[in-house]
Amino acid sequence: MLPCNTCLIRSRAICGALNGDELAALNAIGRTRVLKAGEPLMWEGAESLVVANVVEGVLKVTKSLDDGREQIVGILCPADFIGRPFSAVSHQSVVALSDARICVFARGAFETFSGSHPQLQTKILERTFSELDLARDWMLLLSRKSASERVATFILEMSHRLVDHGCAGGKGPIDDLRLPFGRRQIADILGMTIETVSRQLTTLKARGLIALP
Amino acid sequence: MLPCNTCLIRSRAICGALNGDELAALNAIGRTRVLKAGEPLMWEGAESLVVANVVEGVLKVTKSLDDGREQIVGILCPADFIGRPFSAVSHQSVVALSDARICVFARGAFETFSGSHPQLQTKILERTFSELDLARDWMLLLSRKSASERVATFILEMSHRLVDHGCAGGKGPIDDLRLPFGRRQIADILGMTIETVSRQLTTLKARGLIALP
DNA sequence: CAGCAACATTGATCACGATCAATTTGCGTC
DNA sequence: GACGCAAATTGATCGTGATCAATGTTGCTG
Incomplete structure (x- = not known):
């Protein structure tokens, strides 16, 4: 089969x-x-x-x-x-x-x-256009957003992407988001350093906006 | 006709x-x-x-x-x-x-x-993949390259893109590149400010690597 | 449980590029 | 040629995030 x-x-x-x-x-x-x-x-x-x-x-x-x-x-x-x-x-x-x-x-x-x-090509074309949109969104983030805006965008974006597709271990759409990334990867996604990512997450935690394991 | x-x-x-x-x-x-x-x-x-x-x-x-x-x-x-x-x-x-x-x-x-x-779709798909490649190259530039690396990449990239396609007034492949961009646009392409672009170009001129009108 | 390695957090300092501000240059119009 | 306006250059200062460095945390292995 x-x-x-x-x-x-x-x-x-x-x-x-x-x-x-x-x-x-x-x-x-x-x-x-x-x-x-x-x-x-x-x-x-x-x-x-x-x-x-x-x-x-x-x-x-x-x-x-x-x-x-x-x-x-x-x-x-x-x-x-x-x-x-x-x-x-x-x-x-x-x-x-x-x-x-x-x-x-x-x-x-x-x-x-x-x-x-051709139907297969059309599907690939749709997907590629979507990826292009995503890439361009990210260009704006990389060139113009501040460190705190970047991590905020990242968390929001990932809670869409991963939860929709069942890659995150969490249950709810927003709570308990389990990402398969270490700090190194997050930094490489956001165009920053590990240290800055860590500091920003700490700040968000201190403001009570997120909780960390 | x-x-x-x-x-x-x-x-x-x-x-x-x-x-x-x-x-x-x-x-x-x-x-x-x-x-x-x-x-x-x-x-x-x-x-x-x-x-x-x-x-x-x-x-x-x-x-x-x-x-x-x-x-x-x-x-x-x-x-x-x-x-x-x-x-x-x-x-x-x-x-x-x-x-x-x-x-x-x-x-x-x-x-x-x-x-x-379908042949038309295939052409569009090829083009879209190329644009995606370009966008991703630019993500790397925006996130990781220094100001001087950015303008250098920009000049090189444009001397390919525009001269190939006949958008630049210049004759030679490298010399006399006439770009349809002001400093504002260059800054918006490179994710920097007008002032930084200007300073970098001045530096390149001072080092004798480029000439400006 | 000690020991170790990878990862994460926190702190101190520095540098690059942004920002604010003042000229200067180029160009079209009267 | 004098004027006005937009674009570009140049200068002085500031702030964000990178860098360097030390400490803390977690998980694996003997």
């Missing part, structure tokens, strides 16, 4: 555009892969060999400068699409933040397949 | 994916429009009514905070695609930086058309 039939995120992922036969065909050129927390999937500057769907877990998309300065340019949750079709090299690294399960496809085979399935 | 037949940017724009008949059909649902420098085309938060192609000139895509802080999140050159299909509202403003000429389409009609022309 097709593993897709029991896939929890099928309807939200790009696969939702396909019927049974098409799904079987796509499944035939892919395979599932399990990643441990911290394990990399693709490297910035390396050949772009695969694309994938996130089934379970959270991954980060990063770009870095030669001297090690790094910025997280995207967070991938279940149902999100990974990779860069139409490009021979990947311009960013992808690393698992938590244990994760993904559906990988060779890029070439996937491009051929999607080329003959 | 179809205006597209004499269109200089047709092969580079998304229209390059269409044959004569298809082009005529697309042309039937669009019209050309002329914009004066400074004239807005769409507003952040307003209904997303149109999409368009840039034929001539340069436009900026911006996002702002309530208090007026602004960030330029994209620069549009001839052959670039404007707008956000699949979304009822626009999440950013688009304003002409120089006098410009564009090909506009009602969003609904365009979505219907592109839905039945």
